[in-house]
Amino acid sequence: MTPIEKVLRPRLGERLVAPVDAGYATARLVWNAAVDARPAVIARCRDAAEVAVVVRAARAAGLPLSVRGGGHDWAGRAVRDGGVVVDLSDMRGVTVDAAAGEAVVRGGVTTGELLAAARPFGLAAATGVEQGVGMVGFTTGGGYGPLIGRCGLGADNLLSAEVVLADGSTVVAGPEGDDELWWALRGGGGNFGVVTSMRLKLHPVPIVLAGMLLFPFAEAATVLSGYSDIVAEAPDALTVMTGFFPGPHGPSVFVCPVWCGPDMAAGERHIARLRALGHPFVDQVGPMPVAAAVGMFAGNAVPGNHYLLRSAWVPDLRGAAGEALASGAATASSVSSVLFVSRLHGAASRVEPAATAFAHRRPHQVIEVIAVWAPGDPAPGRHRDWADATAATLAEVALPGAYPNQVGPHEDARARESFAGNLGRLLEAKRKYDPGDVFSAIPGLL
Known part of the structure; x- marks a missing residue:
């Protein structure tokens, strides 16, 4: 022993x-x-x-x-x-306070578990698009998701957190507790301690209008250009994800709208504009619970496959950024690899950059280049080559840094750039709460 x-x-x-x-x-x-x-x-x-x-x-x-x-x-x-x-996988409880519009989630709670607990009350949370993702990592790293326009980033919904620090002491980070640690946790990730529970804001979103539109690859340029025009003026209630799915007969462009406003007729009008961008051969948009909308991408994140991710921020998908995406889709190294685009806008863009550690608040797109292959692939290096080549092309038009939750373990410089004007304060917080760098979930903070 x-x-x-x-x-x-x-x-x-x-x-x-x-x-x-x-x-x-x-x-x-x-x-x-x-x-x-x-x-x-x-x-x-x-x-x-x-x-x-x-x-x-x-x-x-x-x-x-x-x-x-x-x-x-x-x-x-x-x-x-x-x-x-x-x-923390045994720490899975969720307690909903419907009157307050809040939930206390333990450290191992996943997206799907939180949404399931909130749904009977007609409430939903700011989550990502994968039900198996842990809420602590998602929230503390930033947290893009389908309700971002109305509800903000996941980090914007963190009301307080119980944290075990590097010396083994336990503190409560929040506006009435340790407000500096609370600031750092909202975008600075798991660099400061172990979050054993969180109190999160919930929102009255019992149903959304959401689904998948698939367009032929030949219409990619038109779809991405029109998408850029529509999302630039979209109301808070409309968040639209896009990208490319591979397939045995070539890639296709997907557009995934999520309307979370109470006026479903207004949502239908916005989605009609998206349908008109081309000739969708799949149209599966309709009313559904938030959990169903979050589950739409489950088939692209199967446990047991091999994954490699590259990420970039871009202002929009016009011109070179859209061309880089289409080129990446056309040269994808496997029929499972995906190009996924999320958007920050609305409520998330109206938070002052210095109010939380997450600094990049101007409306933008975050692009994920996701290489996927099965175990035992005889030439795994080709998938890394494809992801790196696609990322290099995107880098020519990308903004500094990248989404902190998606930077690689050896991308210290990019991680630092991600925090922009907040980096100095974040480094001070790191030195205060974890001077020995016991926790290093996001690289580059010491």
Whole structure:
């Protein structure tokens, strides 16, 4: 038994998983099967007190520490070779206060679990578009999503958080607690401690008008140009995602509108403009719960595949940016790789850049170049080459930095650029709360 096991086994029992244990092979897996890290131990914690014990033990043993919430980070930062994993997957409760329009979510809660808890009250949360994504990582890193125009970023909906710091102490970050840590958590990611629970704002969105429009690849230039015109003047209630899906007979352009306003007739009029951009061969837009809208992309994020992601911010999709996307789609290295475009606008764009750590508040698009391939692919390097080449073309028209939740583990310079004028304050917060760099979910902060 290793020294770290001797310390933690009496406290956690079978919930401490070591390489010799039967469940280790499964416990170390994350969503991206390309991640093959072998931690020293995986500590499945049940509350903040246990998290604090594990943090102190890891530091005393001189072992690297990582935190697993939903386990959905493509780069695998939730698990580190030879390290201690604080696994929050057993901390899954959601408590909804419908009268206050709030929910308390524990550290391992996923998008789907939060939406399911809020739905009986006619409420929804600012989430992303994958039901398996952990809410803590999504929220603290920024949080683009289908309700962003009306509800803001995920980070804008963080009312307070319980955090275990690097020294094992527990604090509450919020306007009535540690407001500097609260500021840093809203966009600065998991660089400051382990968020064991959060209080989030909920919104009265019982139903949305949403779905998928698929256009032929030959109409890509027209669709992307028209999309750019429509979203530039879109009301808060309309958020539109776009991009390219591959297929055995070539790529297609998708346009995915989400109307979250109460006037469904107005939403239909906006969506009619999107339909008229070309000749959609798939039209599946209709009223649905928010959870169903979030689940539309489930087929493109299957656990067990290999994933590699490149990301860029661009002002819009006119001209060179749209051409780069279409070129990337035409040369995709697999029939599973995807180009996905989200938008920041509306409520998220009206937050002052200095009000939270997330600084990039002007309306823009975030592009994800997602290379996907099956385990055992005989030439995996071609997928990385495609993603890198597409990203390099986009870089010619991209804004500085990138979405902090999507930068790679070795992109320190880009990570720093992402925080723009907030970087100095964020670095000071890092030195205050985690001077030893125990937590490094987003690179470049020390």
